[in-house]
Amino acid sequence: MQKYGGIAIGYNGKLTTEMEIVPEGKNFRLVTEEELAAVADVLVQYMPESLKVWDFHFYVAKNWPEDPICLHFPGCTSTRAELVDLLTSEDVLLDLTQPLYLNFTHEAIVDRFERIYEAHDKITGDVYALPSDVELVRLRPEHMKAVHDLYPASDIECREVFEKLVAELPAYGIFVEGQLAAWMVQSYYGAMFSMQTRPEFRRKGYGIYLARRLTKEVAARGYKPFVVIRPENDASRALYCKLGFVRKFRTVRAVLRPR
Numbered sequence: 001m002q003k004y005g006g007i008a009i010g011y012n013g014k015l016t017t018e019m020e021i022v023p024e025g026k027n028f029r030l031v032t033e034e035e036l037a038a039v040a041d042v043l044v045q046y047m048p049e050s051l052k053v054w055d056f057h058f059y060v061a062k063n064w065p066e067d068p069i070c071l072h073f074p075g076c077t078s079t080r081a082e083l084v085d086l087l088t089s090e091d092v093l094l095d096l097t098q099p100l101y102l103n104f105t106h107e108a109i110v111d112r113f114e115r116i117y118e119a120h121d122k123i124t125g126d127v128y129a130l131p132s133d134v135e136l137v138r139l140r141p142e143h144m145k146a147v148h149d150l151y152p153a154s155d156i157e158c159r160e161v162f163e164k165l166v167a168e169l170p171a172y173g174i175f176v177e178g179q180l181a182a183w184m185v186q187s188y189y190g191a192m193f194s195m196q197t198r199p200e201f202r203r204k205g206y207g208i209y210l211a212r213r214l215t216k217e218v219a220a221r222g223y224k225p226f227v228v229i230r231p232e233n234d235a236s237r238a239l240y241c242k243l244g245f246v247r248k249f250r251t252v253r254a255v256l257r258p259r
Helices: 033-043 078-088 106-115 141-150 157-167 206-220 236-244
Strands: 002-005 007-009 028-030 059-061 134-138 171-176 179-186 193-199
Touching: 002 157, 028 157, 078 106, 134 206, 141 157, 141 179, 141 193, 157 179, 171 206, 193 206
Parallel strands: none
Antiparallel strands: 002 007, 028 059, 134 171, 171 179, 179 193
16 A cells, blocks of 8 residues: 555555555554445445446545545545544554645535645635435336426327337436426437426526436437527527537428418
């Protein structure tokens, strides 16, 4: 285990074969291979997209999980910032005379560090996320009745069309306390349509969240994402302009009868 910038940095198995692995320090102990899955289940709550633990040796508090702090990332829950004191007194695994380099760390944790460290080159950023009672869900055919009921052109396209689309193509909904609040569906050829938000859930940012998610997924599937916006729909036009969409041409839906 090497000390770097005051944080214990783990190495993968190939690099540690000729290095001594210290089994425990003053306040932390080495996680065993058998424990990795259980530890990951806890950590994934805080970093679901970037949790990479399988190739590293890393340490948790000796009283884990009652004291949920680990050295590898490093981190603890912001509501238990006092656990930082275990790290700042860990003089076996860490060289406490060296600087600490922290990135995207909760300010409550940094404030605790600043009791004994002086912060330099400090840059802050605010984290925005969906509220805890809001869930993004991949839509299924059984959700389509609620979607079709609010679809502006429901008199032209039947519910079965929606059911077939979501069975084969991406569609997402925002659920608030179990209730479908907003949704968006991919149609054929990369078209994204039927973005709807129930009136009581509007102006909460759900639309742009859905649009970003579906745009990314449609592009990843090899389609060129696009939307059709009615000229009077200022809100949708403003939303997609924020995402970088630009107007290409106007489409027409009509019934043509012989003269």
